[in-house]
Amino acid sequence: MRTEVAVIGAGPAGLLLSHLLAEQGVESVVIETRTQEYVLSRIRAGILEHSTVDLLDSVGLGERLRREGQEHRGIHLQTPGERHHLDFVDLCGRSVWVYGQTEVTRDLVDAREAAGQQFFYGVTETALHDIETDSPYVTFVDADGTEQRVDAAVIAGCDGSFGPSRAAIPDSVRRTWERVYPYSWLGILADVAPSTDELIYAWHPDGFAMHSMRSDTVSRLYLQVPNGTDVADWSDDRVWAALSTRLGAGIDDWTLRSGPITEKSVLPMRSYVQTPMRHGRLFLAGDAAHIVPPTGAKGLNLAVADVALLAPALISLLRKNDDTLADAYSDSALRRVWRCTHFSWWMTTMLHRSGDPFDAQLQLSQLRWVASSTAGATGLAENYAGLPIGL
Template sequence: MTSEGDGVLRTQVAIIGAGPAGLLLSHLLGNAGVESVVVESRSQEYVAGRIRAGILEQSTVDLLRSAGLADRLSREGDQHRGIHLQWPHERHHLDFVDLTGRSVWVYGQTEVQKDLVAARTAAGQQVHYEVADTALHDLETDHPSVTFTDAEGRPRRVAADVVVGCDGSFGPSRAAVPDAVRRTWDRTYPYSWLGILADVAPSTDELIYAWHPDGFAMHSMRSSSVSRLYLQVPNGTDVATWSDDRIWDALATRLGHGQDGWELTPGPVTEKSVLPMRSYVQTPMRHGRLFLAGDAAHTVPPTGAKGLNLAVADVGLLAPALIDLLRKDDPRLADAYSETALRRVWRCTHFSWWMTTMLHTSGDPFDEQLQLSQLRWVTSSQAGATGLAENYAGLPIGF
């Protein structure tokens, strides 16, 4: 049981990061009787309000359902059969259900976070928000620990059997893997996304991914009354230089307003930001008694809708591994975790790169013709369409 004495918290698993990966892991562990303590550098309100992913693949939905976390998703989420791929004067629908028997769901990360917070609060999960100076210790022993300063300025220590880093790209967990064993692969793309949230009903039934000579555009959604849209922009773009009118004009052009009678309906913009595009993988995802999950180990560009889903897949593999390790003294799944997780990480990294390079313009006429050829193949070939659908709707966890 989690206990506290002499200013030290004692638990089985110390989880760094209270986003979806960290809270989902604590939930899955808790369902199996494994205790955990979660520490988070941000406030609960900040974590809950981060505007991130909005597409859940089939494997993610299946895991949330099996964990008892999908009641509201089933009521309020929007199941989609596929996506639209388009370029000037062409729009094609890829039906994932017909192609693979699997679908995706529109249900924002903010909503997933709400469900997780509610479930962990009801279970009495111990979460420390707004902590500072988080550090990891003794990871190569059987008694690792995490130290931090709590929101009241008091030094604290969590003594655990295992530490899990779910603290994203900038947390301390990633750097806790020694340089001597750590390998990294990195790709920075020469463009960014300008994303907006708008209080207007979506102008499309399913997501539109649009190639255009001016740059990529995407029409997504968060609900029946909130739209999420993106534009390809140069790196270093200042969002202040893009007025709402300029954004809607560019979206209308790139998404094909007026093409075959389709119209883009503008509305009040409630949030806008610029998102750089990056691929990053760090190995191994386990060092001693430290395990990494989600963005602490890997980052993908958002084009393939894989970031949140990949974090959930990591946790879906890690939870049973830790349960076997801590409850059965069986280390086999834990020992295989990094290798097993990385197979899916690299598959999703490749798919995200492939979608990104197929749809974003570089200004090179040769690249342009290659992209259009690839789009024509994907939308006219059963094999090409099935490959995209299989990866987008999500491979089984631990494939």
């Protein structure tokens, strides 16, 4: 079969790209290794930047978000005995929204199915070919076991860190940067109303903890744990006891609500950037090109920012035969990638215990500065709430 853009990956990046392209009459085929059921159920990020919400609104995807999501003015930063609220709206004029990646994906899938988007879910043996020519193509085996070939003018690699797109860029061209952090997150979903109005980021001698939420009845919480932690070693009672200690330490008149835990997992922490994000007729977006630790709530938002640049670049290339934006895509996207990579590293290293007492004192000093300095708080707010698309 033939299409204009072969999109590899049916996560938010790939689905949003196909949606933006279709708005300008550009056809695409979406190819995904996982089943649709898996894609729609996997638990990922839950914070949307101001610019992400604006973009979704502008293309008709914000109605349920506005109705069911939660707008937050800021976050709480906590050290033992002290909890400070940073009001992003007062500091930089922008808020954030709590709306899970699962919900964003559902909205995108519903919109693309209603538009007649062609999907291939549950494929295997995906391979990219001739990306350095004007006639690239993708081969794969579909869910029925039939070998398929999709010829395209462009391939968009939106297939995450384990997909074939990243590896298709030749070693002679590819450069990578990586930082692996010496700790992980133990994350839980619990059927219990949140114990906080806005997210709590807590530094504690036992390790970092975070209180987030997915709705008025579902809480999302995290604990810093050593790398290699086995979920089986953390009973529900142990999880709640550790969360209560780290989140409630010395905070008067505050109690952590507990409830049934419905999901429990361990998330390793790393930063990763690969360049370039474009080689020949292959363009990378989202986790295929970069990974950030989740502390700064940047992963999903960075993927959306990539796609917001990539869609007009491809439209200009395919409709006007103008490659100006396509040629600039990698450099333009990487400016934001490195800004978000730095912010995510900064938030992570400021809040997670390394085991070094000297580091701990530096972290506490930095947290006091952010909480008491308008300049420090504004810097965090500007980065967390999100820079405008294109910056």
